[in-house]
Amino acid sequence: MQTDTLQSESQSRQAHTLIASDRVEGTPVRRSNGEKIGTIQRLMIDKLSGSVAYAVLSFGGFLGMGQKHAPIPWARLNYDPTLGAYHLDLSNEELSGAPSIAADQEFDWGDRSREVEIHKYYRVPPYWGAY
Amino acid sequence: MQTDTLQSESQSRQAHTLIASDRVEGTPVRRSNGEKIGTIQRLMIDKLSGSVAYAVLSFGGFLGMGQKHAPIPWARLNYDPTLGAYHLDLSNEELSGAPSIAADQEFDWGDRSREVEIHKYYRVPPYWGAY
Numbered sequence: 001m002q003t004d005t006l007q008s009e010s011q012s013r014q015a016h017t018l019i020a021s022d023r024v025e026g027t028p029v030r031r032s033n034g035e036k037i038g039t040i041q042r043l044m045i046d047k048l049s050g051s052v053a054y055a056v057l058s059f060g061g062f063l064g065m066g067q068k069h070a071p072i073p074w075a076r077l078n079y080d081p082t083l084g085a086y087h088l089d090l091s092n093e094e095l096s097g098a099p100s101i102a103a104d105q106e107f108d109w110g111d112r113s114r115e116v117e118i119h120k121y122y123r124v125p126p127y128w129g130a131y
Numbered sequence: 132m133q134t135d136t137l138q139s140e141s142q143s144r145q146a147h148t149l150i151a152s153d154r155v156e157g158t159p160v161r162r163s164n165g166e167k168i169g170t171i172q173r174l175m176i177d178k179l180s181g182s183v184a185y186a187v188l189s190f191g192g193f194l195g196m197g198q199k200h201a202p203i204p205w206a207r208l209n210y211d212p213t214l215g216a217y218h219l220d221l222s223n224e225e226l227s228g229a230p231s232i233a234a235d236q237e238f239d240w241g242d243r244s245r246e247v248e249i250h251k252y253y254r255v256p257p258y259w260g261a262y
Binding site for chain 1 (some may be wrong): 148149150151152153155156173174175176177178179180181182183185187205206210213260262
């Protein structure tokens with residue numbers, strides 16, 4: 001009986017966890033203190049497994065110049081309702097050291113060694129299972 | 132040695148399977164004969180598991196009136212480069228029988244029994260594991 005209750009609670013919790021891709025796009029990313037780091041530009045989806053691999057963080061720059069894109073493993077992002085943003089505590093120094101490219105360039109998603117680097121940087125397990 | 136080769140081939144194949152959410156949004160959905168059924172409006176993502184649960188198909192209607200949204204399980208959609216579209220062979224009759232709502236209404240994503248109905252309709256296993 002108790003198991004049933006737990007299961008149905010867990011199911012109803014899971015059932016409310018869907019979010020629309022076009023709501024994630026454009027959502028700000030902030031530090032604990034509320035400082036805005038940047039904005040989620042898009043999600044990168046692994047077609048084979050159907051899992052979200054990265055959220056691409058758009059950050060830096062001024063009047064559109066010098067803006068950069070950093071792929072953040074989805075597992076590393078947490079939405080914080082209080083912040084009204086995804087919560088990521090990266091200092092400006094850490095951010096400039098994070099794997100990223102200029103916003104007007106195309107990231108080479110086919111380069112798995114680069115993907116390993118990203119996951120090691122953020123210390124999360126890779127979406128494809130194991131290195 | 133052979134295992135190494137196989138593994139590296141499989142890895143490089145996997146590595147090229149990422150697609151941007153904002154490229155999926157707006158992609159047409161067509162039948163084998165090229166007829167357009169509708170357009171992908173957005174993706175619905177399960178925050179907990181990080182997996183894409185549904186692609187929301189926008190279809191029907193005329194001049195924006197009477198348009199409907201049907202959530203298609205991600206596992207059911209296949210991109211066909213020849214069609215330049217996702218390939219889904221649903222007749223107009225099947226489409227009108229598919230779980231859907233008016234485009235100006237909010238689908239109740241929290242209703243798991245409704246989600247079970249969707250997955251049974253498209254005969255694919257549910258993204259959350261089991262009924």
